[in-house]
Amino acid sequence: MKNDENTRKKELVCGNPRIWKDPPGAMMYCSGCQHPVIHRIISEVLEEMDIYEEAICILGVGCHAFIQVSWSIDTLSCAHGRALDSATAIKRLNPDAIVFTVQGDGDCLAIGAGAFIGAMTRGERITTIMYNNTNYGTTGGQLAPTTLIGQKTTTTPLGRNPKLEGYPVRAAELAADFEGTVYSARGSVNSPANYKRAKKYIKKAFQKQIDGLGYSFVEVLSACPPNWHLSPVDCIKRIEEEIIPEFPLSEIKG
Amino acid sequence: MAERMFVQGNEAVGWGALYAGCDGFFGYPITPQNEVTQWFASEFPKRGKVFLQSQSEVGSINMLYGGAAAGFRVMTSTSSPGWGLMQETISHCVAAELPCIIVLVQRGGPGAGSIRHAQMDYISVTRGGGQGGYKNIVLAPASVQEIHDLVQLAFYLADKYRNPTIVLADGILGQVSESVDVKTIDFGPLNEKDWALRGIGKQKDGKCRLINSAAGVLPVPPYPNYISWLRHMDEKYKQMEADELRYETYKAEDAELILIAYGYTARVSKETVNMARLQGLKVGLIRPITAWPFPYDIIREKAIQGCKFLVVVDSLGLLIEDVKIAVESRADVGLVSILDRHLPTDGGMIMPGRVFEEVKRLI
Numbered sequence: 001m002k003n004d005e006n007t008r009k010k011e012l013v014c015g016n017p018r019i020w021k022d023p024p025g026a027m028m029y030c031s032g033c034q035h036p037v038i039h040r041i042i043s044e045v046l047e048e049m050d051i052y053e054e055a056i057c058i059l060g061v062g063c064h065a066f067i068q069v070s071w072s073i074d075t076l077s078c079a080h081g082r083a084l085d086s087a088t089a090i091k092r093l094n095p096d097a098i099v100f101t102v103q104g105d106g107d108c109l110a111i112g113a114g115a116f117i118g119a120m121t122r123g124e125r126i127t128t129i130m131y132n133n134t135n136y137g138t139t140g141g142q143l144a145p146t147t148l149i150g151q152k153t154t155t156t157p158l159g160r161n162p163k164l165e166g167y168p169v170r171a172a173e174l175a176a177d178f179e180g181t182v183y184s185a186r187g188s189v190n191s192p193a194n195y196k197r198a199k200k201y202i203k204k205a206f207q208k209q210i211d212g213l214g215y216s217f218v219e220v221l222s223a224c225p226p227n228w229h230l231s232p233v234d235c236i237k238r239i240e241e242e243i244i245p246e247f248p249l250s251e252i253k254g
Numbered sequence: 255m256a257e258r259m260f261v262q263g264n265e266a267v268g269w270g271a272l273y274a275g276c277d278g279f280f281g282y283p284i285t286p287q288n289e290v291t292q293w294f295a296s297e298f299p300k301r302g303k304v305f306l307q308s309q310s311e312v313g314s315i316n317m318l319y320g321g322a323a324a325g326f327r328v329m330t331s332t333s334s335p336g337w338g339l340m341q342e343t344i345s346h347c348v349a350a351e352l353p354c355i356i357v358l359v360q361r362g363g364p365g366a367g368s369i370r371h372a373q374m375d376y377i378s379v380t381r382g383g384g385q386g387g388y389k390n391i392v393l394a395p396a397s398v399q400e401i402h403d404l405v406q407l408a409f410y411l412a413d414k415y416r417n418p419t420i421v422l423a424d425g426i427l428g429q430v431s432e433s434v435d436v437k438t439i440d441f442g443p444l445n446e447k448d449w450a451l452r453g454i455g456k457q458k459d460g461k462c463r464l465i466n467s468a469a470g471v472l473p474v475p476p477y478p479n480y481i482s483w484l485r486h487m488d489e490k491y492k493q494m495e496a497d498e499l500r501y502e503t504y505k506a507e508d509a510e511l512i513l514i515a516y517g518y519t520a521r522v523s524k525e526t527v528n529m530a531r532l533q534g535l536k537v538g539l540i541r542p543i544t545a546w547p548f549p550y551d552i553i554r555e556k557a558i559q560g561c562k563f564l565v566v567v568d569s570l571g572l573l574i575e576d577v578k579i580a581v582e583s584r585a586d587v588g589l590v591s592i593l594d595r596h597l598p599t600d601g602g603m604i605m606p607g608r609v610f611e612e613v614k615r616l617i
């Protein structure tokens with residue numbers, strides 16, 4: 001972290017983070033989508049911690065990846081599920097860089113499960129922000145590892161049946177189980193208070209990387225109105241009433 | 255200054271990479287190339303370079319994708335089943351224009367096949383085996399010295415074209431030990447990697463870099479749309495084809511029968527040419543050093559002159575397809591294949607004596 005007090009604000013009081021492009025690429029998202037809110041938190045954190053000049057973001061495949069047109073830090077868009085492999089190599093080759101992945105729940109936990117487990121097994125000194133909207137948004141709302149029991153998706157039209165499709169994966173708890181993981185938390189952006197908490201979690205996760213301690217992971221719940229077939233306001237309600245009880249918000253490790 | 259060493263082919267991969275300024279090696283265990291991975295594990299970390307054992311070949315190739323994007327010289331080594339697993343991201347590397355090196359030590363297939371030598375991946379290597387159709391320069395060494403030299407050339411060509419480059423070896427070449435001059439080979443200057451991801455604080459212009467492999471989803475500057483980007487890729491492939499063809503001819507000048515072979519079977523074929531010449535038979539060899547681009551023109555020229563051809567390859571054929579494309583039905587093309595090995599087991603090899611029998615039958 002740099003100490004250039006005169007030229008950089010430590011805390012964003014108002015306005016957009018400077019790495020946030022104007023006009024933001026958020027117009028690529030459906031109305032009520034919370035992905036851009038999480039993007040903004042990451043941008044604020046990078047700026048407030050003064051690490052955006054060293055930051056390299058590695059993206060998975062999914063709606064989250066549209067961040068690449070919304071901010072102005074170095075960014076790599078990867079093959080589906082492979083962000084943590086690519087991030088591993090970048091951090092090993094360039095240990096001074098702040099290397100983090102932004103991934104969806106399908107990208108990280110289904111197709112990318114091998115890369116996820118591999119990075120945690122090795123205790124890579126990188127950070128993952130995983131967006132959990134309990135389905136595959138981009139492709140039209142299919143079953144994801146995080147889909148709730150009974151939740152209707154385009155590939156579980158009768159609702160997720162544990163006998164057929166198994167149970168939701170709690171990624172933050174899974175991550176915490178690895179010795180190589182030094183920080184794991186789950187946040188949400190359904191209220192201003194939770195927004196602040198999620199931001200605190202993401203800040204802590206980056207700090208663990210700066211301290212060179214190991215792998216840090218933050219899962220953030222996110223609304224997906226068109227695929228949940230709910231209005232943005234009802235999405236917030238669903239997060240409070242149905243999702244948070246299944247995916248409790250807390251710091252699980254660290 | 256060159257250092258003279260007596261080393262195994264698999265070790266020569268490492269020495270070539272080291273002297274080419276390779277920054278990182280990422281690999282997964284698979285026979286018959288484990289000596290390559292082990293060489294990097296013991297030699298790279300003590301020199302401050304990165305060695306990492308990945309969780310799979312899928313992991314290895316995606317580590318290359320990241321390492322290359324960050325501007326480093328990176329490589330992996332694998333054998334045929336691992337090669338199969340890497341196809342998806344080799345295609346992504348081509349699309350994102352990321353230079354990296356994949357050494358493929360071929361073994362028997364299909365499936366798990368055998369764990370010993372073979373030359374059975376020729377088609378997927380030379381045609382762009384992954385999704386979407388693309389081209390990689392494929393360098394096919396036939397000696398330990400050439401492994402060392404071509405690994406270095408591979409790094410140069412990868413950077414020159416911003417494209418993966420494949421070094422196509424086999425289990426026999428990997429195990430052979432020969433004397434090698436180990437040194438850095440200067441292929442000329444290269445452009446600075448000002449496209450690489452380093453963090454905006456390290457970019458000379460202070461502007462962010464974005465690398466993706468989906469030019470049809472988000473346009474990749476300076477190409478305004480998918481087709482203009484594809485045109486750029488097409489031009490690049492054509493330039494590789496025009497400028498990077500390499501092959502060796504051996505006693506082909508006055509030959510009536512020309513053997514075509516790469517890798518270990520090219521060594522066998524050279525031996526056969528010598529046997530034939532001792533008996534006054536006009537036999538020569540054309541050895542592709544680049545399996546892609548392929549030396550179609552010289553083979554066609556020889557076909558027009560009335561030469562016959564004999565393909566010698568440790569597979570069911572594969573290479574013969576390129577020779578047939580080259581001769582355009584002007585000449586007979588014979589084949590000595592994996593079915594002609596001296597033993598019917600995975601340890602069998604194509605021997606000069608068997609090739610010579612076929613030479614005598616054809617000439």
Ligand code: SF4
Nearest residue numbers: 029030033063137224
């Ligand atoms: S489909 Fe869902 S995740 Fe994707 S942009 Fe729309 S709301 Fe957001």
